[in-house]
Amino acid sequence: MTVDQKGVMVYSEERKLELQLLGAGRELADKLEVELYALLVGAGVAGTDDLIEHGADKVYVVDDAGLARFAVEPYRAAVLGAVRKASPEILLIGATKRGKELAPRVAAALDTGCMTECVRLDVDEERRLVAERLTYGGSCIATEASRRRPHMATVPTRAFPIPQPSEGTGDVVRLEVEVPEPRAVVIERREKTRGDLGLEEAPIIVSAGRGFREREDLRLLEELAEVLGAKIGCSRPIAADSGWLEEWIGLSGRKVKPRLYLACGISGTVQHAAGIRDAQIIVAINRDEAANIFELSDYGVVGDLYRVLPALTRALKEKAE
Amino acid sequence: MGPFRCDKANRPRRMYLPYREDQKLGRFIALLKDIADLNELKIDPATRRPRVEGVKRRISDVDKRALEAAIRLREEHGGEVIALSMGDDRTRAAMLEALAMGADAAYIVNDDLAGVDTLATSKVLAAAVRKIGGFQLILCGEMSLDGLSSQVGPRLAELLDLPQVAYARRLTMEDGRMRAERDLEDVDEVVEVELPAVVSVVREINEPRIPSLMNIMRAKRKPTVEWDAAALGLSTDVIRETSSVEVLKVEAPLVERKRIVVEAETAEAAAERLAEIILAEGGLEV
Numbered sequence: 001m002t003v004d005q006k007g008v009m010v011y012s013e014e015r016k017l018e019l020q021l022l023g024a025g026r027e028l029a030d031k032l033e034v035e036l037y038a039l040l041v042g043a044g045v046a047g048t049d050d051l052i053e054h055g056a057d058k059v060y061v062v063d064d065a066g067l068a069r070f071a072v073e074p075y076r077a078a079v080l081g082a083v084r085k086a087s088p089e090i091l092l093i094g095a096t097k098r099g100k101e102l103a104p105r106v107a108a109a110l111d112t113g114c115m116t117e118c119v120r121l122d123v124d125e126e127r128r129l130v131a132e133r134l135t136y137g138g139s140c141i142a143t144e145a146s147r148r149r150p151h152m153a154t155v156p157t158r159a160f161p162i163p164q165p166s167e168g169t170g171d172v173v174r175l176e177v178e179v180p181e182p183r184a185v186v187i188e189r190r191e192k193t194r195g196d197l198g199l200e201e202a203p204i205i206v207s208a209g210r211g212f213r214e215r216e217d218l219r220l221l222e223e224l225a226e227v228l229g230a231k232i233g234c235s236r237p238i239a240a241d242s243g244w245l246e247e248w249i250g251l252s253g254r255k256v257k258p259r260l261y262l263a264c265g266i267s268g269t270v271q272h273a274a275g276i277r278d279a280q281i282i283v284a285i286n287r288d289e290a291a292n293i294f295e296l297s298d299y300g301v302v303g304d305l306y307r308v309l310p311a312l313t314r315a316l317k318e319k320a321e
Numbered sequence: 322m323g324p325f326r327c328d329k330a331n332r333p334r335r336m337y338l339p340y341r342e343d344q345k346l347g348r349f350i351a352l353l354k355d356i357a358d359l360n361e362l363k364i365d366p367a368t369r370r371p372r373v374e375g376v377k378r379r380i381s382d383v384d385k386r387a388l389e390a391a392i393r394l395r396e397e398h399g400g401e402v403i404a405l406s407m408g409d410d411r412t413r414a415a416m417l418e419a420l421a422m423g424a425d426a427a428y429i430v431n432d433d434l435a436g437v438d439t440l441a442t443s444k445v446l447a448a449a450v451r452k453i454g455g456f457q458l459i460l461c462g463e464m465s466l467d468g469l470s471s472q473v474g475p476r477l478a479e480l481l482d483l484p485q486v487a488y489a490r491r492l493t494m495e496d497g498r499m500r501a502e503r504d505l506e507d508v509d510e511v512v513e514v515e516l517p518a519v520v521s522v523v524r525e526i527n528e529p530r531i532p533s534l535m536n537i538m539r540a541k542r543k544p545t546v547e548w549d550a551a552a553l554g555l556s557t558d559v560i561r562e563t564s565s566v567e568v569l570k571v572e573a574p575l576v577e578r579k580r581i582v583v584e585a586e587t588a589e590a591a592a593e594r595l596a597e598i599i600l601a602e603g604g605l606e607v
Binding site: 097103107134137228270302312 | 488569591
């Protein structure tokens with residue numbers, strides 16, 4: 001890449017996340033005294049004004065029929081085309097699953113590093129990108145610095161707030177990029193029945209682990225959730241292995257920050273811990289007194305959830321009246 | 322061929338052809354990362370830093386499932402499973418486990434490369450993969466459980482100019498094509514790709530087998546090849562210089578929990594106490 005790399009570029013195929021990236025990028029761009037670029041990729045794309053109102057000084061648009069649906073190879077070509085045109089010194093990509101497939105390929109093509117799922121970003125006096133991210137299975141936070149340009153990082157959803165929109169002005173730059181056919185061809189697609197369950201905003205979450213023996217038994221949790229006005233979450237095996245629920249809480253799933261988190265029959269792996277670290281109060285119910293969840297909890301009951309949960313629901317109901 | 326660090330008896334038995342040209346060997350190369358056992362990792366209470374020294378090593382769990390997937394594909398379609406890792410002397414134990422599970426041969430890039438980033442690591446692994454050659458599929462876990470970067474698979478695909486499929490939870494092969502089911506946030510997809518390709522798998526793809534005593538004994542007679550960087554035509558100085566992400570600090574966040582165990586004679590009494598606590602903590606506030 002050339003030496004006169006300048007500017008901060010952000011991209012996500014998810015609009016909400018791209019707006020959050022504009023918030024993160026604005027701060028970096030101001031510190032570096034450079035422009036902030038947003039990238040828009042797709043077929044028949046719209047919404048450049050939205051990006052400008054949220055802080056983009058310039059919007060690069062790659063609009064091509066071959067980009068109607070996300071696939072790594074065509075999207076890689078689009079992002080590379082924009083990076084080569086704009087020559088930014090920092091490139092932030094939204095850490096959705098698709099973003100995490102795309103970013104390392106772009107980084108490898110640019111022969112640069114890339115820091116994954118960064119929750120805090122800054123630049124140091126040498127204009128290097130410095131980031132904080134989880135490591136060691138989610139038990140630790142690493143502070144890392146990129147020493148090669150363009151500096152790259154992926155950023156998970158909700159790490160940065162969406163900036164307040166304001167009336168701004170910005171340029172729209174349309175790019176022609178040669179878009180290849182993807183070699184991995186999607187032959188079947190099934191939309192998931194439920195999307196975001198709102199776990200990330202829920203003030204109270206009751207959560208199921210492998211201590212539940214049957215899917216039907218989750219009603220014990222549903223009854224408790226109703227009394228508490230809680231959302232229902234679970235650990236990874238309940239969703240990913242058993243398929244009883246749609247999404248899980250943990251390192252690879254949702255990261256939650258409720259006022260109260262009630263872990264029922266959850267053993268408390270390092271990965272689950274990474275998803276509930278920001279909960280204010282954690283309560284655990286588990287039969288195994290040696291379960292790690294008790295290390296992570298404020299209050300623990302060593303007992304059979306099949307007996308404790310109905311009793312707890314009853315007790316709460318009585319007290320609520 | 323470059324110099325081997327291992328003894329002659331462990332040399333691979335045949336010469337390897339440039340990658341892609343000898344696909345009929347049908348190799349499945351499983352990339353394995355040998356990491357500290359995270360369940361045994363302790364945090365130093367004074368410094369908040371993890372104590373990695375002396376912690377038992379193990380194959381990163383998702384990578385082990387990539388290896389299991391490779392073995393199952395070989396069992397069905399023939400071919401050869403190669404376990405490949407960039408590591409050090411300690412990695413031999415992990416590779417022995419891979420061989421005991423069913424890998425046919427193991428390769429370790431063993432040199433002074435600890436701590437280099439994913440940019441550098443994938444260049445080293447790409448060189449090793451090219452030298453091994455004859456593969457139809459490269460498999461890895463969606464991420465290593467220590468570094469969590471999810472970078473090496475896609476980077477290898479880029480460096481080797483191969484198609485990639487990430488997050489596979491089911492894999493089948495037919496007529497030189499691979500079909501994968503993958504799980505994204507909003508959709509489940511079935512993807513088809515021509516081989517050779519790179520695939521990353523998720524935890525749900527399988528349960529890795531536990532090797533029998535007999536297979537553990539047999540593993541010791543299978544070939545393990547160790548390459549240094551020079552054997553791959555690389556220099557450790559250049560690789561370390563390439564490494565572009567520098568780790569400045571690693572620290573466990575300080576989260577103090579009360580860790581109060583609610584003592585009670587019966588489940589009902591415990592529930593009663595818990596209900597009081599939940600109310601006191603504002604559990605029923607609207």
